[in-house]
Amino acid sequence: MADGEQAGGTADGAPLYQRVKAHVLARIAAGDLKPGARVPSEHELVAELGVSRMTANRALRELMAEGRLTRTAGVGTFVAPARPVGTVLEIKNIAEEIAERGGRHSADVLHLAEEPADAGIAAGFDLSAGTALFHSILLHREDGRPLQIEDRWVLPAAAPDYLTLDFTRITPSRHLLDTAPVVEVEHVVEAGLPDARTADLLEMAAGEPILRLSRRTWIDGPAGRGGRVASLADFIYPGSRYRLGGRFRPV
């Protein structure tokens, strides 16, 4: 129908599907619908709220996309279990991040060559040991002071011209992002102790720990296949000079 209706806890001028969403969320918030409980079906919402089925469908579909509901064709719609809290840690290009702080970024290229992958690196790429990969090691500085060691392996097919690039001017992250669309990313963060060379390069005090961020990125295969590991990178920061942060609204 057209008007004369109000559904949930959303402003009157709001679109109908949003009011339907608010209506369902309000019942969940009130404890009326607990996790696992069955939510009114599309047809029931049509009858209950006087909206069309497409509108009810959009409301429920979006709530499912937001993680609030689970739906199964032929069965029904249910309140999703309380979800673990996740965080978006936004990991910017180091050069852009420094620029945003008003600092000056520079980089030393410590190593840049094609090398056979050892067993550990090869495993990260799902390739066999000995496969030739590009390997770069960079030292990034903020206002001249060492901030990050970037130790990266790259699948040659993902960036054929990798060895010819000037990494004092463009970061590998930037180049790879521009070259191939990233399909998936994996991150692992850990605390550790630096080896002697790392401590020396980063000009760290004795005993100071490092923060290590390991990142794997996947790209689409050339023909749009499942996707391949394009790059494996370790970012190492002095523990006293770097923190990783993120703020977000729960999904």
Added chain:
Amino acid sequence: MADGEQAGGTADGAPLYQRVKAHVLARIAAGDLKPGARVPSEHELVAELGVSRMTANRALRELMAEGRLTRTAGVGTFVAPARPVGTVLEIKNIAEEIAERGGRHSADVLHLAEEPADAGIAAGFDLSAGTALFHSILLHREDGRPLQIEDRWVLPAAAPDYLTLDFTRITPSRHLLDTAPVVEVEHVVEAGLPDARTADLLEMAAGEPILRLSRRTWIDGPAGRGGRVASLADFIYPGSRYRLGGRFRPV
């Protein structure tokens, strides 16, 4: 129309709106549509692909929700600029996380009291120093071995019964999640060195670093106001026994 069509790089059996999405994404991937470029309007897609406008709308709307397009009513649809890469670090309840690994969780309550906030804590809550808050310190163990120190401050209004809970049976995270819906979360991860008491509690080797995760969570105000800081928690892990990881598809 009904059938005899195929649009982009998606399987023939796939829903039409997904084929429309694939069609647009393929043009972006091919460099045909670069960031900022205008994407065919809904009407144009209707004419070009023979789908209904609702189907074209759903395809473009979902691509916008996925961050690939920007849309402006009255203007048009455009390819979104390349986005900085973000990561979802999913941070589970420690008890559930241990259970998922097949371990046994236990906890010691080291401290549980109402205390005036010092200047630093109060600042985190946007309150004035000296405000009375609940303060708990817990030591979480996996199969008896210390894994995490949880040092938490809680706004009394967010969990009035906090001091009466049995934290050997339910974790503060779990209780707070069940009590009040979280509106926003902030995380900071850093590496550091433990003080003597921390090293002792976590049974750490000399010189071993810690991984510290600091979390602030916001809840809605009682009347649905802007939101208040409900809790401020530090989670401290032995660097040698914990890593924080996440895998996701770029938005």
Added chain:
DNA sequence: AAGTGGTCTAGACCACCGA
């Protein structure tokens, strides 16, 4: 005025699930 996205409807067909 023409084009854009934003929304909504009433109906339709389908695959799937459970009794």
Added chain:
DNA sequence: CGGTGGTCTAGACCACTTG
């Protein structure tokens, strides 16, 4: 079999932007 979600259509009205 009836109920469920999943999809698709052909129209419609609206607010907005642009020329």
